[in-house]
Amino acid sequence: xxxxxxxxxxxxxxxxxxxxxxxxxxxxxxxxxxxxxxxxxxxxxxxxxxxxxxxxxxxxxxxxxxxxxxxxxxxxxxxxxxxxxxxxxxxxxxxxxxxxxxxxxxxxxxxxxxxxxxxxxxxxxxxxxxxxxxxxxxxxxxxxxxxxxxxxxxxxxxxxxxxxxxxxxxxxxxxxxxxxxxxxxxxxxxxxxxxxxxxxxxxxxxxxxxxxxxxxxxxxxxxxxxxxxxxxxx
Amino acid sequence: xxxxxxxxxxxxxxxxxxxxxxxxxxxxxxxxxxxxxxxxxxxxxxxxxxxxxxxxxxxxxxxxxxxxxxxxxxxxxxxxxxxxxxxxxxxxxxxxxxxxxxxxxxxxxxxxxxxxxxxxxxxxxxxxxxxxxxxxxxxxxxxxxxxxxxxxxxxxxxxxxxxxxxxxxxxxxxxxxxxxxxxxxxxxxxxxxxxxxx
Numbered sequence: 451x452x453x454x455x456x457x458x459x460x461x462x463x464x465x466x467x468x469x470x471x472x473x474x475x476x477x478x479x480x481x482x483x484x485x486x487x488x489x490x491x492x493x494x495x496x497x498x499x500x501x502x503x504x505x506x507x508x509x510x511x512x513x514x515x516x517x518x519x520x521x522x523x524x525x526x527x528x529x530x531x532x533x534x535x536x537x538x539x540x541x542x543x544x545x546x547x548x549x550x551x552x553x554x555x556x557x558x559x560x561x562x563x564x565x566x567x568x569x570x571x572x573x574x575x576x577x578x579x580x581x582x583x584x585x586x587x588x589x590x591x592x593x594x595x596x597x598x599x600x601x602x603x604x605x606x607x608x609x610x611x612x613x614x615x616x617x618x619x620x621x622x623x624x625x626x627x628x629x630x631x632x633x634x635x636x637x638x639x640x641x642x643x644x645x646x647x648x649x650x651x652x653x654x655x656x657x658x659x660x661x662x663x664x665x666x667x668x669x670x671x672x673x674x675x676x677x678x679x680x681x682x683x684x
Numbered sequence: 685x686x687x688x689x690x691x692x693x694x695x696x697x698x699x700x701x702x703x704x705x706x707x708x709x710x711x712x713x714x715x716x717x718x719x720x721x722x723x724x725x726x727x728x729x730x731x732x733x734x735x736x737x738x739x740x741x742x743x744x745x746x747x748x749x750x751x752x753x754x755x756x757x758x759x760x761x762x763x764x765x766x767x768x769x770x771x772x773x774x775x776x777x778x779x780x781x782x783x784x785x786x787x788x789x790x791x792x793x794x795x796x797x798x799x800x801x802x803x804x805x806x807x808x809x810x811x812x813x814x815x816x817x818x819x820x821x822x823x824x825x826x827x828x829x830x831x832x833x834x835x836x837x838x839x840x841x842x843x844x845x846x847x848x849x850x851x852x853x854x855x856x857x858x859x860x861x862x863x864x865x866x867x868x869x870x871x872x873x874x875x876x877x878x879x880x881x882x
Contacts, residue, residue: 477714
């Protein structure tokens, strides 16, 4: 190839073409400058060697963690709704779950025992807004661990009987069951007493099927007496 | 490398095939270095390394043909170069101004320059004497091999502006290589003179 000096008549355009051809000339094949660094970056990003694509496992891990969290939350909710938690935990769960509209036995309101359930011993006749499942907490009071303890089993039966007591209705029954289940530690019974005068154990007065929580809180004086009433039923 | 080969290598590289990635790297790295050395001077190697780090991180998201690939690579490189230049501007390095501009308008140097015209390095040094916008267009169009549309995309300009800059750049190159050289109207694009042995 010639140069400009050996071809003085070379047109300006031709000189530019030669210059551009030289600037864009193919480079030598093979390893290029900076290749080691680029390959190292590539290995780091794709996880070589060992091939661990970065994004997929992270997504799977996040999904697994979320599933576990939902499972745990669901289990805790189910346990709270069924009344299987210890009294303090049950109260806490109730306060949380009520905020999202889930009705949970125990605690201040004690609204879990359906009023209708007290009117007839037959479970088929339960027609309250809380339906027949509300009786399950007391039935399930003797869980797998409690069944190993005679005291706990007996207590469970007693709570169950109280829940089915036709003499108790509405919030009074809830407070009574809560009181009995928590061995007197329930806040429901205490508030029940605080919000009510000394009306005596005439629990039949509470048969007007008031299942709303505010009403239950205001007419809960009978709670301390309720366990006794339940016991009298035997 | 035709489009089919490119797509095959790209897909394999996305799957972690190192050999395929090396093929892609070698297809563009020489051109990338020429571009960066011409418009970025001493920053070229570091900027190229940063560019490839960005490329491998975004490789999974890239899709397109080989021309699109080159345009993508040069777009990243240009952004990394701007970052490096801003950083370098905050930490100025003393420059011997007299040596930077010595010989640019010297007629004897132009003759010597044309003698060296068939050296790629020398050709790039001549291009480096263009105003920065013209030098970039000439490099992307004639060294990187991008069409006007992709060049405009890389530079963030309209295709018409790219055509104008290319025309002016080539005209100025012709003047630089003429036996009676024109007086450069502007500084070298990267602010300093490269190591051309005239």
